[in-house]
Amino acid sequence: MTRVCIVGAGSIGGFIGTRLARAGQAQVSALARGATLAALRTQGWRVQSGDTLLQAPAVASDQPADLGVQDLVVITVKGPALPALAPTLAPLIGPHTLVLPAMNGVPWWFCDGLPGFEGRPLDSVDPGGGIARVLPAAQVIGCVVHISCSSPQPGLVLHKMGQGLIVGEPRGGRSARVQQLADMLAQAGFEPTHSADVRRDIWYKLWGNLTMNPISALTGATIDQLLDDPLVRDFCAQAMQEAAAVGARIGCPVDQTPQDRNAVTRRLGAFKTSMLQDVEAARPIELDAIVGAVHEIAQRIEVPTPAVDAILGLTRLMGRVRGLYPPAAPASN
DSSP: OEEEEEESOSHHHHHHHHHHHHHTSEEEEEEOOHHHHHHHHHHOEEEEETTEEEEEOOEEESOHHHHOOEEEEEEOSOGGGHHHHGGGGGGGEEEEEEEEEOOSSOOTTTTTTOTTOTTOOOTTTSGGGHHHHHSOGGGBOEEEEEEEEEEEETTEEEEEEEEEEEEEOTTSSOOHHHHHHHHHHHHTTOEEEEESOHHHHHHHHHHHHHHHHHHHHHHOOOHHHHHHOHHHHHHHHHHHHHHHHHHHHTTOOOOSOHHHHHHHHHTTOSOOOHHHHHHHTTOOOOHIIIIIHHHHHHHHHTOOOHHHHHHHHHHHHHHHHHTSSOOOOOOOO
């Protein structure tokens, strides 16, 4: 039986773990800690979906060595936690283990193989290349999550909408290993897409989150309120056009206009973005993977992004003032 470990059993990790465990096609474990670990051990996997409570027994530990080498490691932690966490995952990863980062924003492997980025990891998401050294690129499967969940209490997931998971080879094309993964996800009730260009799928999702997430975090506004303000809406459109120009240079063109994307977003109604939820809960914000990486890539390829830069600077400062983002490095003399 396939051995699967969920690293970070929060909302998305808990949802994926519960679905896989209930399907019975895999031996599912969780690497968790604190109250979430205690809840998994005593109450198992739990997802509230509408009026239905989905449950399954859980094997969980805060020590990777207790869980052993896996066939699939699904990483669902927040981006800021991964640089410190990644080196501890070695006991889970053998030569044939697949690593599926189901995370927000630009992943550490995103620029691997792109001209001009050889041997130069993105410092915004992988400072010093530490993640890439311990999570081999050849074993990574790209992923885009189109699922909305929250975790009202440790170990319990509230599923709001969506079943979509896009999976694909980081360097493009299709493969048997990705198809096998997609089949397993489908058997667990997900709606997987086997993408031939998962990098482009990642950039497209980022293109929308790039503005809505940080600006909602700055203002406390729900998405409908942001879209109803013409000045904010126009500023977001400028940033999206900049990000589209960056994407076009790195092989991730965006075919929609900002207005097209906003029309889709508006249909979701009055909701709080994940970054706003993190601010309200006093949790570290995932700014670097969503905005910082766009800024860094743009600098590397010399594409000007003044609106993106303004979003990064303002949100970073807000995060530092609130203690939700690392402080600035001391100025050198």
